Every structure is written in structure tokens, then in C-alpha cells.
Amino acid sequence: MRKLAVGIMSGTSLDGIDVVIAKIEGSFSSTKVEVVAFETFDYDDKLLKRVRKGISLEESNSELLCSLNFELGYAYAKCVKKICENNNIDLKNIGFIASHGQTIYHITNDENENVRSSLQLGEGSIIANLCNTTVISNFRSSDISVGGQGAPLVPYADFVLFKDNEKTRVLNNIGGISNVTVLPKNGNVNDVFAFDTGPGNMMIDYACKKLFNLKYDDLGKIARKGKVIPKMLDELLLNKYFSLKPPKSTGREDFGDIKTDKIIKKFNYANNEDIVCTFTHFTAISIANEYKKFILNDLVVDEMIISGGGVYNDFLLELIGENLQGIKILKLEDIGYDSSMKEALAFVILGNETLNMNYSNVKSATGARRNVILGQVNYVLEG
Secondary structure, eight states: OOOEEEEEOOTTTTTOEEEEEEEEEOOGGGOEEEEEEEEEEEEOHHHHHHHHHHHHHTTHHHHHHHHHHHHHHHHHHHHHHHHHHHTTOOOEEEEEEEEEEEEEEEEOOOBBTTTTTEEEEEOOHHHHHHSEEEEEOOOOOOHHTTOOOOOOOTHHHHHHHHOOOOOEEEEEESSSEEEEEEEEEEGGGGGGGGEEESSSSSSHHHHHHHSSSOOOOGGGHHHSSSSSOHHHHHHHHGOOOOOOGSOOOHHHHHSSSSHHHHHHTTTTTHHHHHHHHHHHHHHHHHHHHHHHHTTTOOOOOOEEEESGGGGOOHHHHHHHHHHTTTTTEEEEEGGTOOOGHHHHHHHHHHHHHHHTOOOOHHHHHOSSSSSOOOOEEEOOOOO
């Protein structure tokens, strides 16, 4: 049965709340999905400041996190109502909403006294009752409960949308973090593997904000004017994350504002353009290095399809191409999709599997011991 559904994604880059409306029917390999509308909503300035504070280990506190969980729920519900209004869609016709939530902290393995865990805020019951429909949220916890890292979760949707019998494809989303899904040609879901390669736009964006008071490096124009600082690049490439083998995932803990700020201060004698340039080279080289270590030794890749905010950084894409010569590099737009909406659409697919009582974690991607149904479901009473 075809239904209208909403997917919500607010990523580590904090560059907005992505909301997609799609028609969906079937499940697993028989899934058919058609995008109806997509919009990115800016965070309210006050809420964005509070989210940044909540993410910060130095500034956060339990009172703030308690409130933020509900504040984000209200914000997400407002966005759903707005996109429906903008597209003349009656909220009553929305069959379900799937919300990733805002990641506050992600612990990939047991460390010190802390256990493997992940915290995404944006209370599902708030969204459900304000929008008067079923909401699936908190997708990562179930996978973590069976030994996975709770990330990456998009590979299941990548398989549903982009599998190909004739081509081996890699889907590389460059958001705040860069993550890759490998789809061997003529493979099944158990052949899929995926992992986070490391930084995407996160460090570049922070440097642009800190040094130029800009949200991001438009088309890579700033980086193109600079030159690499060899000592800085070498230090960045020593990050312990690159010594880990997949399955693995990362976030602000390894490549966030605190570490980026320390690097900027250490190399403050350099030109600002050179600092942004070096961060851009770092993202490109780290992606290429991870491919060479964990993908290209075993597979011939026919297509690399890039999505996320990184597709709008022309200089970054050029550098990736230089470091991965011989691979055909495409933007998601080249195969008929909008790069910005991919992850929000992925959660429509994941939410649909949850409601169909199907698993949607990829064990080879997360490291989970077994397949599980993802997400927690909030229902509402009719009437």
C-alpha cells in the first residue's frame, strides 16, 4: 500500500534540518519510493546556539540536554508542518514520520568507565502528537544493543536505492563526516559494507566560520587560493581513527570543533587561506587513503557517487579525483537524485522497514552480531 511519509535529518554539520516528503510502498528489495517535496530549514539562532552548547563537553549539562530533547522535537514538528503547508499537503495524509534526531555524542566502543552508546535528541512523542501521526526515531540504539556501533545506518537504504547488477558502486556522503557504502555488482544486502572514512566538511566549515565568518567554503574558492601547510597536514593524518579497521564510525569526538580549534591556534602563523586549503586536502586525502586500504585492494570500483554538502565544494571534488585516479566520479544529481536530500530519504526507507517489522541494519557496516529492527515507535490515538 502506497503511503506518504516524511524523513527528517539534522546532521553533524548543523547546517540545517533536512525534511523530505515521499511516496513509499513495498519493503526491502521491492521498495518503491518517489520524492514529492524537499526543503532544508535553518535552525533558529537561539536553538542552534543551545545545540552547540549541548554538544560541547565543556559547556553542556544535564538540564540543557533534558530541555533540548523536547526543544528539538518541537522544532522538527514545526518543520514538518511547514513543508506540508508549502506543498499543499494535508498533515492528515502523512502516514508516518521517520526522524534521525540531532546527534549530541557518539561513543563507538567501551572506553574508560563509559559503554558504547549514542545520543540523538528530538523527542519522538512530541513530533507524533503535534503532527498527529506515527513517528519512528532513535534508530541507533537497537543496533548498539547487539554489539554494533549504531552507525552507519544509511547503507541499507543505499542498497535499496542504488544496487546495480552490472556495476560496483560506492556511495560517498560528504556531510560533516564522510561515510562510504560499497555495493558490489550483482550483490545482496549481506555483500554490502560501509564505514566512516573520517572528516567531511566539519573541519573545513569550522575554519571558515572561525577565520572568515562564513558558514562554508562556497565552491572551495577560499581553499583554492591557499596552499598546503605540510606540517599541519601530517599532524592531521596522524589521527588515531585512521589506524582502525572497519566496521568503524566517528564524529565530533575525533574531528569536531575542539580539535579543529586547537589545530588552527597551533598554526595561526599561517595564512587563513592556507589553513582552509590544508583542511580541504586533509578531507580528500583521508577519503582516498581509506579507499585504498579497505576497498580498492579487493574490488574494482566502477562508479563513485558523491552526495551531501561536499558536492558543492568543487575544489574538494577535484582533489578527490586527483587522489583516486581511474574511478568515475559522479554527483548524486547525475543519476537523478538531489544530494542534499539523500539521508532524509534514507530514513523514510528505514522507518518503512521498522513499521513492516523488518530489520534494516547492515551487520558488516555496524559490526552488530545480528540483524535487528531499528527505531522506537510513537503511535497516536485517532480522533
